[in-house]
Amino acid sequence: MHIQQLYTNCLAQAAYYIESNGEAAIIDPLRDIDIYIELLKKRGVKLKYILETHFHADFVSGHIDLSQMTGASIVFGPGAAPNYKAYIAQDNEILKVGDCQIQVLHTPGHTLESVCFLLIDDENKPHSLFSGDTLFIGDVGRPDLLSGNLSADVLGSMLYMSLHDKIMPLNDDIVLYPGHGAGSACGRSMSSDTVSTIGAQKKHNYALQPQSREDFIEAVTKDQPLPPSYFFKDAVINKTGYKPLSEVLHRELIKISSEDLLKYTKDSVTILDVRKADEFAELHIKNAINIGLSGSYAVWAGTLIPIDNKLVIICNKNDEKDAIVRLGRVGYENILGYWNEPITELKDTTIQLSSIESIEANVIPLYIQNKKALVIDIRTPSEFEKNKFQGAINIPLNQFPNFINTLNKSDVILLYCAGGYRSMIAASLLQKEGFTNIVNVNGGMSKIELLLRELVEYVF
Secondary structure, three states: OOEEEEEHHHHHHHEEEEEEEOOOEEEHHHHHHHHHHHHHHHHHOOEEEEOOOOOOOOOEEEEHHHHHHOOOEEEEOOOOOOOOOOOOOOOOOOEEEEEEEEEEEEEOOOOOOEEEEEEEOOOOEEEEEEEEOEOOOOEOOOOOOOOOOOOHHHHHHHHHHHHHHHHHOOOOOOEEEEEEEEOOOOOOOOOOOOOOOOHHHHHHHHOOOOHHHHHHHHHHHHHOOOOHHHHHHHHHHHHHHHOOOOHHHHHHHOOOOHHHHHHHHHOOEEEOOOOOOHHHHHHHEOOEEEEOOOOHHHHHHHHHHHOOEEEEOOOOOOHHHHHHHHHHHHOOEEEEEOOOOHHHHHOOOOEEEEEEEEEEEHHHHHHHHHHHHHEOOOOOHHHHHHHHOOOEEOOOOHHHHHHHHHOOOOOOOEEOOOOOOHHHHHHHHHHHHHOOOOOEOHHHHHHHHOOOOOHHHEEO
């Protein structure tokens, strides 16, 4: 028996490969399926099942393409009704993979069709649980997404029963493989760990502690952040079907000319610059949005840019395919092309260029004194509550577009986050809306703590 976790940091998402005696199953694959095809060829086995824990909202799954390429059956849990051929398993049904068995555990709560997959090894011993978005390390799947006619309280009640009836009775030594880790919007307080045990979660996960159903529902529904807008589109795509990613790439992976780029800057096209924050700050196309490939690129794009917008990608050489594939993972299919030449080559064109001022943390006090700057912390509320620069106000990046029109364009606005990635995104959003007095703090709070610790307020 062989188990392999295939973790994608950008989405904080885990797919899984299970193999036994010449047969394999893959759980929750991403849309770009080449990695799975190569793995199957390398190990010389046949893919029997593609197991989906639910209709994902945070990414487009690769189940349809993978099934067409391999002939493997797509498997969903009870109640799923996809618009394509799939096997709908029953609760507690056993699927055989080589010498192993996979038991389907129906665990509604995150969604109605949510399931976990319990792997039983070749000695007939329960070995590991692939919990999808039902149980995470340190958290559980939020019950307020895509509930249709059901309230979060109703789904929360279902989740309570699923955990108590299906998961908590399992042996403590069973390995836990969740669908997501820290950084995913499918939960609220997930661990950065990607593997645990059922026993460890019974001890440390707040959702598995002794509590009434009412207290559980309050705990899992309270203070949930707004989900990214693309979640709702992706769930529909995963249920109704999609075009092969290879077809999307053939259409979108096109290098455009400076003449086309000029035209697009005048049209209602979103210019998405995926270079690093410092490169963007130095010189970029005016009104471009900066979301760097080096961070949670696809998630932030999905959060801040409407999924139906037409896009042009600005990137460094050899980054264009990665930039487009990662957007394809979350359902973006309106990319008109890319520009991967140095921005300096556009200086001789009529394309408007711009820059954003960046300062080091040690000069913040002088800057505030001289410029009377408004200091905005772009981090999450939980980060802000732990430590903050004196006098800063908190506008989390996922809510930032809704607050831009409350800010004064004549003010000097100084932005910081944890390390500079998110604050540069916010700076680009401000600049796109006509703000000109924008300053980004290089290194964010990490540098502020290092150089201006006496001006940081802490919560103990």
